[in-house]
Amino acid sequence: MPASTQPRGVFAAALTPMNADFSVDIERLISHYRWLLDNGCDGIAVLGTTGEANSFSVEERLAVIEAVGASSLPMDKMMIGTGCCALPDTIRLTKAALAAGADNVLMLPPFYYKGVSDDGVFEVFSRVVEAVGEDRLRVYLYDFPQMTGIRFSPDLIGRFLEAFPGTIVGIKDSSGDIDNMRAILHRFPDFGVFAGTERYLLDILRDGGPGCISASTNLTAPMAAEVYANWDTDRADALQESLIQVRTAIESAPMVPGLKAMMARSSGDTDWLAMRPPLMKLDPAKAQALADALAATAFRFAEAA
């Protein structure tokens, strides 16, 4: 696949709106995704960490994937989270993503066992690619060591590229370690290294990377889009600096509870506060503190979904 057709730009690891009973609010989910695409996002990471994917059963995730596929959302802009602890679940969700019209999946490694070998991780991804068996498949490795205890080392990435060229094509590096992202990009210049935070959007673009896939772009998409559009101009550093101030403010609260609290505030709709335990909504004082921290930056709430 030529690099030009690979996804690039600002992706949101989209929030999953829920009803009061914690079921997925599909209608609001579709309209939130659409709002993101209309307000600066080049793509959507569906059912990632921010989307609380692992708090849903496989059946619930299949229903989301099918609903997104049946909507008028552009499937070439969707990157579907499919990585589970159990191989059969990952294979099933990945097949469903392809059946729904998405080629790009974002795949966590099995995240229960710790201290597993590169051989073990390689075996998992190999078996998924082989079981799915579709040339259209494009796998992005989901590297989030703080949650998984597993790292995709550069050597392991090299093995993937050798064994599955054109199929395992990139990574979302959520480690927050820009040196690691750069090391991968420099060693594998055609590998699609997305920063897991817009904090490093400009850095990654200047190093030849495709962009970012971030939780906080649920709020900051318009500002991140400005950086992306202007990355090679002399406005870029100032735009990125403003974006970093906003990201820093958002990081002052737990990510998903904070984002959902701000969506509720922006939309005036408290349904946005629903999230599945073990995640819990922010108490009002913390939500106010987060709003105050954001107000002290250049961030302004856009008209939300």
Add this chain to the structure above:
Amino acid sequence: MPASTQPRGVFAAALTPMNADFSVDIERLISHYRWLLDNGCDGIAVLGTTGEANSFSVEERLAVIEAVGASSLPMDKMMIGTGCCALPDTIRLTKAALAAGADNVLMLPPFYYKGVSDDGVFEVFSRVVEAVGEDRLRVYLYDFPQMTGIRFSPDLIGRFLEAFPGTIVGIKDSSGDIDNMRAILHRFPDFGVFAGTERYLLDILRDGGPGCISASTNLTAPMAAEVYANWDTDRADALQESLIQVRTAIESAPMVPGLKAMMARSSGDTDWLAMRPPLMKLDPAKAQALADALAATAFRFAEAA
């Protein structure tokens, strides 16, 4: 429920035998469980970490639970692992355990998100107990912070005991921290604190605890049973010391691959080597080193299933 009917003694966190295609070998699983009960185990932890539970889909786990329930195994000696990342999965598996005739479940907290609050963990267990809604249910907390990143603090245990007396009744402490186990036992003397390793079997018994639930008792059950039977005699310390030497030898290899390698060696059947990635079988040199380390202790292979 009077304490006398609560499970006590030596439990094995049982291995899950598989076929070459990684499906569960139900027949061998039943016969392995029976062998354990006939050779020193007072009970079986079904589908725990050692049983590779999280490498199986919910449907695969339901099939195991149903097969165990349909067998002639004594269900009052079974403790079924049911804790998943997603609440609906945990509820479904817990209901299935009760339907299969088991009252006792061993419940992991949701283990994807890290840094979650006690309130979030409390909310998860509360919702499971309420959704299952059966007086027979007995929940053992599965505390394995090395895998989950979550700790059940003494304060959280106190909240559980206040909210769900007689339902949340114990814990498997796999942290390896005997001081933590003792702190819980001393604060809550009626709470069933199982050590997660037979290394601390005698310690926990002398402190009034019920016993251990351990991976390595798949091999050491006969020796651990000797400690349990003689814990209040003057033979206890020497028996425990021998058991610790064996446990130390077993810990020289990765746990599940090492145990499966030794089962294959003991039974002469290489089918025992099948395990799901990301876990990978030991290479022959490491298996030999483990066997040599065991041979240097008092351990001798029993006639295995």
